[in-house]
Amino acid sequence: MTGLELAMIAFALMLLAIFLRVPIGVAMAVTGFVGTWVVLGRPSAPLSQLKSLTYDTFSNYNLSIVPLFLLMGQFATKSGMSGALFQAASDWLGHRKGGVAMAAVGACAGFGAVCGSSLATASTMGQVALPEMRKRGYSDSLSTGVLAAGGTLGILIPPSIILVIYAILAQQNIVKMFVAALIPGILAAIGYMLTVAIYVRIRPGAATTADRVPMAQRFRTLAGIWPVVVIFGLVMGGIAADWNWAQDGVQALFTPTEGAAVGAVATGLYGLATGGLTWKGFLDSVLATAQATAMIFFIVLGAQLFNSFLAFTQAPAQLVEWITTQGFAPLLVLSIMLVAYLIFGCVMDSLSMILLTIPIFFPIIQALEFNILGYALTPEEAAIWFGILALIVVEVGLITPPVGMNLFIINSMARDIPIVRTYAGVAPFVASDLIRVVVLVAFPGITLWLVGVMF
Numbered sequence: 001m002t003g004l005e006l007a008m009i010a011f012a013l014m015l016l017a018i019f020l021r022v023p024i025g026v027a028m029a030v031t032g033f034v035g036t037w038v039v040l041g042r043p044s045a046p047l048s049q050l051k052s053l054t055y056d057t058f059s060n061y062n063l064s065i066v067p068l069f070l071l072m073g074q075f076a077t078k079s080g081m082s083g084a085l086f087q088a089a090s091d092w093l094g095h096r097k098g099g100v101a102m103a104a105v106g107a108c109a110g111f112g113a114v115c116g117s118s119l120a121t122a123s124t125m126g127q128v129a130l131p132e133m134r135k136r137g138y139s140d141s142l143s144t145g146v147l148a149a150g151g152t153l154g155i156l157i158p159p160s161i162i163l164v165i166y167a168i169l170a171q172q173n174i175v176k177m178f179v180a181a182l183i184p185g186i187l188a189a190i191g192y193m194l195t196v197a198i199y200v201r202i203r204p205g206a207a208t209t210a211d212r213v214p215m216a217q218r219f220r221t222l223a224g225i226w227p228v229v230v231i232f233g234l235v236m237g238g239i240a241a242d243w244n245w246a247q248d249g250v251q252a253l254f255t256p257t258e259g260a261a262v263g264a265v266a267t268g269l270y271g272l273a274t275g276g277l278t279w280k281g282f283l284d285s286v287l288a289t290a291q292a293t294a295m296i297f298f299i300v301l302g303a304q305l306f307n308s309f310l311a312f313t314q315a316p317a318q319l320v321e322w323i324t325t326q327g328f329a330p331l332l333v334l335s336i337m338l339v340a341y342l343i344f345g346c347v348m349d350s351l352s353m354i355l356l357t358i359p360i361f362f363p364i365i366q367a368l369e370f371n372i373l374g375y376a377l378t379p380e381e382a383a384i385w386f387g388i389l390a391l392i393v394v395e396v397g398l399i400t401p402p403v404g405m406n407l408f409i410i411n412s413m414a415r416d417i418p419i420v421r422t423y424a425g426v427a428p429f430v431a432s433d434l435i436r437v438v439v440l441v442a443f444p445g446i447t448l449w450l451v452g453v454m455f
Contacts, residue, residue, distance in 0.1 A: 081111060116159040
């Protein structure tokens with residue numbers, strides 16, 4: 001049996017275990033452990049590897065970004081930023097047909113800029129915006145669908161935990177990944193707003209309009225979101241400036257990890273100043289951060305064990321050689337990968353998909369030569385472009401049945417709404433995501449332009 005055949009059998013068994021609801025971290029760890037045992041022929045090999053692999057994995061300084069951004073998101077949730085964001089967006093857009101739903105999208109985008117978690121964005125904004133939309137007569141499908149879709153902006157608009165994990169796995173610069181995600185994230189928010197505008201014209205009874213708010217009040221509520229602007233500018237501006245200034249030999253502002261720490265402290269101080277972050281809220285935030293970090297790190301360790309097994313089988317190298325010798329068009333290979341993400345997204349969470357597939361997909365992407373409409377991508381550009389595309393398609397998995405996590409979070413806040421209505425409401429936003437993926441695949445310069453300008 002060749003290494004590639006052994007890896008394919010192990011991968012199939014691991015997927016079966018995941019479908020049977022074995023935790024993803026356990027499934028990857030057990031598969032990697034047993035697979036390494038089979039390849040090397042002795043049980044002591046994976047045991048000996050485990051002690052060094054654990055240290056090597058978690059001594060990676062970049063992983064410290066994960067709990068810091070998670071803590072920043074927890075503080076943002078407790079501090080009341082979500083209410084200010086939604087109120088400002090509603091005052092500016094609420095008088096339009098479907099304007100409150102558009103405001104929910106804008107608020108999700110703003111909250112995602114200081115949160116970094118899709119589930120937290122969907123949960124927090126759902127508590128604020130869902131009662132308001134239902135009170136104003138918005139249909140159940142549109143109310144739940146737009147919030148489930150808007151929540152996905154939490155992992156696309158930086159800072160994003162998934163982007164950090166991808167950058168570590170693919171050995172890419174975290175700052176460049178954040179910068180590359182900005183324009184696709186803005187396009188996602190605009191696309192969702194356009195989807196709402198089209199939806200309410202096709203189904204006029206799905207939404208209402210609110211009274212026009214005086215301009216003076218609009219600017220007052222707009223001024224109320226200054227903490228979000230300041231914190232996002234401090235974190236993203238600081239780490240981006242660090243990279244540029246370092247090239248010129250100027251004193252660096254701070255690294256991405258330091259930027260995450262600054263963002264967490266700034267968000268916490270704002271919560272204390274406004275009274276939204278109490279001592280109990282602080283302890284709850286720390287505990288929730290610890291629990292989420294432990295879960296993520298365990299999955300990362302399981303992925304490392306599985307990836308080590310794949311390295312012993314040399315399956316990724318064999319797969320790359322087979323694909324390159326077949327002469328498949330690079331865009332065809334990329335399209336198959338993106339479709340695989342869509343399928344996996346129906347039964348798996350976003351982090352698991354990234355950890356499971358990047359060790360297999362990424363070497364293939366690096367071996368292919370992409371030349372799209374005369375734009376030839378360097379290996380680094382291809383890595384950044386693929387990372388953003390993968391993130392977007394993974395994001396779609398959060399709002400596709402039967403296991404779209406955002407759908408269940410929003411539906412749990414309105415238990416009287418059948419889940420099938422939420423499925424129907426989110427369908428137009430899934431279509432918007434797929435259109436955006438096609439555009440970004442056809443025009444990689446949209447993703448890479450800002451990176452090129454800044455770096």
